[in-house]
Amino acid sequence: MKRQVFLYGALLAAGTLALQWLDYQRLARAHSGDIFVFLIALAFLGLGITVGTRLARTRRPATFDGNPKARDALGISPRELTVLQEIAAGRSNKEIAANLNVSPNTVKTHVARLFEKLGAKRRTDAINRARELGIVS
Template sequence: MWRVMILYGLALAAGALLLEWLDYKHMVRAWSTELYIGIVAILFIALGMWVGNRLTPQPRGPAFERNDAAIRSLGISERECEVLDLLASGAANKVIARRLGISPNTVKTHVARLFEKLEAANRTEAIHKARTLDILP
């Protein structure tokens, strides 16, 4: 984190120094005004391209492949995987029960077992650990 902050600070300082140098050259009339306008325009174009590249979502890598080895080693059943997928989508227990055609108590049991197997204290932690293990996309 510090490295990134230092790099951004150095880039900002270099940009400010360049603009001050251009302002000085403009004041002493070293070059024509059109040249200064062109240089500043090129700087803003480059800055716009860089910011656009940073803010535009990048395409994801290859298609997601579920880590079956992790599922087997943790002992997660197929039904528990279905419950975990629906948990990750933000569904409540009653919604999960309706979609899977099971009772809400069964969903609670599956969720509790998932917490045990993933060693998680809550839904957010369970989903995070499942994503870390490539069980969820």
């Protein structure tokens, strides 16, 4: 009895498989163009995702080192560098003095020394020269 049930089940499975195969063949012939369009669209989708993730990947900006060789060559002190960065941020002498907790006269002295070292006559010249040298960003 078990053998007959097993044989009957195997025959039904083979028949079902044959019918599914024939149905697949009919479907593949009737819609071959659609299948090809789907496969091409799928390939372009994969390509788009790959290219998109590579282009949209956020890159970490290079760390800004402030060109220590140029600073040393010009003899700019760390305090003068701080004042130069404040000037590049657009702050006035009074604002710089308040931020650094020094008198405005001290800031004026630092600015005057920066002008001498950078060969500048005004703040914009000093900032442009410092940016050319890579001292400030």
